[in-house]
Amino acid sequence: MSKxxxxxxxTDAKKISRRSFFQRLIFALAGLMTAAVGIPLxxxxxxxxxxxxPSVWRPVGKIDSFKIGxxxxxxxxxxxxxxxxxxxxxxxxxxxxxxxDNFTAFSTSCTHLGCPVRWRSEAQLFMCPCHGGVYDKDGSxxxxxxxxxxxxxxxxxxxxxxxxxxxx
Ligand code: FES
Numbered sequence: 001m002s003k004x005x006x007x008x009x010x011t012d013a014k015k016i017s018r019r020s021f022f023q024r025l026i027f028a029l030a031g032l033m034t035a036a037v038g039i040p041l042x043x044x045x046x047x048x049x050x051x052x053x054p055s056v057w058r059p060v061g062k063i064d065s066f067k068i069g070x071x072x073x074x075x076x077x078x079x080x081x082x083x084x085x086x087x088x089x090x091x092x093x094x095x096x097x098x099x100x101d102n103f104t105a106f107s108t109s110c111t112h113l114g115c116p117v118r119w120r121s122e123a124q125l126f127m128c129p130c131h132g133g134v135y136d137k138d139g140s141x142x143x144x145x146x147x148x149x150x151x152x153x154x155x156x157x158x159x160x161x162x163x164x165x166x167x168x
Contacts, residue, residue: 054079057156057163060105066097066162071119073108079166093153093164094119094126105153105164106139112146126150 058076066072074095081089094106094117106126108116115130125142126135134143139150154165 053167055165055167056080057158058166059161059163060093060095061162063101063157063160063162066095066103068097068099071096071121073119074105074164076164076166091166092116095155095162095164101157103155103157103162105155107151107153109151110146111141111148111150112144117150 056079058079060074060076071094073092075090075092078085078089078091092108094108096104096106098104110117110128110130110133112128112131112133115128115133117126117128117133117135119125120127124137126137126139128134128144128146132144133141133146135146135150136142139152141147141149156163156165
């Protein structure tokens with residue numbers, strides 16, 4: 001009698017065990033499939049955050065076209081312009097020839113809210129028309145709300161051509 005009772009119990013235990021095994025197998029396969037799809041997707045989404053922005057040297061003019069001591073506006077292509085960007089692919093900087101082969105390039109964007117700053121040669125200052133921000137000749141903040149000096153671009157002279165290093 002006790003033998004008959006024990007046989008169905010063993011069978012149930014095997015069924016439960018088999019069911020449990022397949023449940024775990026399904027969960028494991030589902031986890032593998034989720035990882036196979038999810039990891040590349042997460043990588044695709046977050047990759048731009050860790051990708052170093054491209055930098056490129058852009059020509060802004062022949063060295064002889066700039067006078068020593070003068071600050072002039074120059075325009076150049078952004079580092080990675082879109083093919084359909086048209087004129088919006090261009091940006092600008094204030095370029096000063098400091099000596100024979102030494103140039104300083106300042107961003108034209110105010111560090112307060114990004115308005116374009118203007119060079120006033122008579123005052124030897126960069127002025128922002130939006131909220132009265134004023135920068136000294138060296139780009140440091142002289143007055144107004146800008147929290148930081150004007151950013152500078154690295155410059156170089158290659159084969160009589162002045163170039164600015166542009167980063168996206
Ligand atoms: S944007 Fe230049 S002072 Fe505000």
